Amino acid sequence: MGTRICLIGGSGFVGRAMVRQAARHGYAVTVACRHPERARDLLVEDVRLVRADIADGRGLDEALADADVAINLVGLLVERGRQNFATVHVRGTEHVLAACKRAGITQYLHMSALGAGRVPASRYATTKAEAEARVRQCELAWTIFRPSVIYGRGDSFLDRFRAMSRLPVLPIAGGDTRFQPVWVDDVARAFMLAVGNRHANGHTYELGGPEVYTLRQIVAMLLAALGRKRLVINLPFPVAAVVAALCRLLPNPPLTGDQIALLRRDNTIEGDPFPAMFGTPAVLEAMLPTLTAP
Numbered sequence: 563m564g565t566r567i568c569l570i571g572g573s574g575f576v577g578r579a580m581v582r583q584a585a586r587h588g589y590a591v592t593v594a595c596r597h598p599e600r601a602r603d604l605l606v607e608d609v610r611l612v613r614a615d616i617a618d619g620r621g622l623d624e625a626l627a628d629a630d631v632a633i634n635l636v637g638l639l640v641e642r643g644r645q646n647f648a649t650v651h652v653r654g655t656e657h658v659l660a661a662c663k664r665a666g667i668t669q670y671l672h673m674s675a676l677g678a679g680r681v682p683a684s685r686y687a688t689t690k691a692e693a694e695a696r697v698r699q700c701e702l703a704w705t706i707f708r709p710s711v712i713y714g715r716g717d718s719f720l721d722r723f724r725a726m727s728r729l730p731v732l733p734i735a736g737g738d739t740r741f742q743p744v745w746v747d748d749v750a751r752a753f754m755l756a757v758g759n760r761h762a763n764g765h766t767y768e769l770g771g772p773e774v775y776t777l778r779q780i781v782a783m784l785l786a787a788l789g790r791k792r793l794v795i796n797l798p799f800p801v802a803a804v805v806a807a808l809c810r811l812l813p814n815p816p817l818t819g820d821q822i823a824l825l826r827r828d829n830t831i832e833g834d835p836f837p838a839m840f841g842t843p844a845v846l847e848a849m850l851p852t853l854t855a856p
Contacts, residue, residue: 565758568592568629568667570616570658571636573601575716576673579750580633581609587754594625616654617644622661631757632662633671638686639718640818647820651689652696659700669763670702671753676710676742676768676829683823694766705762707752709769710829713846714746715853722816723781724854727790735805735817736825737778737796742770742835745844752840761839770835771843777825780846787850799826 567584569577572593581604584591590608595601598611605611614621616636626632638650655672662670672694677684679691697704713720726732749769756762775783778796785792797805802822809815836843 564588564590565631566590566592566629567631567633567757568594568626570594570614570622570625570632570634571673572633573598573604573611574635575714575718576712576746576749577635578604578716579714579746580635580753583747583750583754585609587757589754589757592625592629594621616657617649619657619661622657623664626661626665626667629665629667631669631671632658632665632667633673633753634658635673637673637675637690639821640815641685641820647685647689648692651686651693655693655696659696659702662702663700668703669757670697670700670704671756672697672704672706673753674706674708674766676708676770676831677824677827678708681823681827683826684820686820687824703760703763705756705764706766707749707756707769708766709749710742710744710771710831712746712749713743713849713853717746719743720780720784720853723784724788726816727785727788727792730792731795732781732785732792733795733797733805734777734781735797735799735802735822737776737781737794739777739825740774740828740830741777741780742774742830743780743846744769744771744836745846745849748836748841748843752837755840767837767840768831768835769837769840769843770831771846772835773845773847774830775846783847783850784854787854 573595594614612625614625681687806817
């Protein structure tokens with residue numbers, strides 16, 4: 563029997579890319595997620611869906627049964643009720659690690675984020691670092707990945723600005739903040755190449771694209787690829803904070819106070835942006851025409 567992988571949070575944007583690549587590698591995949599009924603399109607050969615919630619740990623034992631490798635992709639961008647950063651990132655990771663130990667998992671791969679622990683004002687970054695600490699203390703053969711902002715079809719980054727570009731004026735916050743966007747398939751490939759690779763055990767890898775852009779440059783490139791001319795306004799951080807406070811009333815706020823804290827710091831990598839052992843990352847500027855095509 564081939565390698566069996568459990569993708570926890572595998573129905574999301576990154577998880578779907580990993581399911582595709584895992585199938586090409588011949589891995590059997592269990593996708594553990596809170597709403598499996600919304601992920602039935604993933605049901606192809608050697609893929610099964612299991613309902614699980616890392617916030618309380620329910621369903622994890624069933625999801626991890628017979629798996630060789632566990633991959634935890636769960637992460638929040640916006641807090642909603644009991645689904646908050648501490649509960650999901652920290653307590654959720656503790657639940658997953660405990661379930662892995664019970665299931666006899668041999669390898670654990672963890673999705674963190676570039677900037678984890680480096681932005682004290684951000685609960686997102688702080689709890690990501692706390693989750694990493696839990697992973698490093700565990701007895702499993704672990705690997706941590708810290709990607710920069712991840713882009714691709716259906717992402718929460720470019721798609722947000724694409725939607726906003728329907729308006730004549732496009733307001734942004736942190737226009738001069740620098741990013742190193744990394745393509746979702748490159749991130750998925752790094753995870754898949756770490757499966758069963760003992761040389762990756764005990765390491766933390768930062769993943770970024772080969773080029774650094776300001777947010778203003780990224781939005782300009784996106785507008786050019788879409789063939790749209792819009793007035794882009796860079797909101798000062800105090801103004802953006804007021805907007806974020808008002809957006810808290812929305813079910814899906816486009817901007818939060820925590821995101822503003824993150825935008826105050828560059829999201830870039832010192833040194834090589836992408837480990838050579840995982841291949842060569844795509845260039846955002848070259849990918850945009852394909853990603854914006856109908």
